[in-house]
Amino acid sequence: MAIFRLPLSGDVPVTVAPWTNLFGAVGNHFSFLNVEVGHSSAPEVERQVLDNVGSYGKQLGRMGDALRVLLDHFEPKKPLTRDEKKAIRALCAMLDEIDDIKRAHGRQTPEKGPAE
Known part of the structure; x- marks a missing residue:
């Protein structure tokens, strides 16, 4: 996983997985680049909350x-x-x-x- 340091942002881990992300839809969109903002103990719950409740x-x-x-x-x-x-x-x-x-x-x- 690459770490990017943007001004005033601190470390931003970025996962680049073009073959899995480009050809597989996540929700209702395709992506080439995912920004990971932390690790969740229940990632599926978090993803469903983000998709169904709000950002x-x-x-x-x-x-x-x-x-x-x-x-x-x-x-x-x-x-x-x-x-x-x-x-x-x-x-x-x-x-x-x-x-x-x-x-x-x-x-x-x-x-x-x-x-x-």
Whole structure:
């Protein structure tokens, strides 16, 4: 397996198997090159989730949207520490950046609430 190092990406293992990939369909597409993003203890389950439920981006997007809802309604039982507040601000900033990119591509984003 070849390892490619792209700018800011770290190691990206790439499997090139032209005879098995070129002539065999994976899902509804043919491929010459597969990018492996890690090893799964249940690769068939992971493949079925990706095919039937959603890509990693879609799954993460939905989790981010749900986290924003939870943060909008979050009332801590005790005051948050400086580091806890910083972690929440960092998450909200990341979610805002993702929303900006989605809007730039004409995608809908959730309403922003009081956690901002």
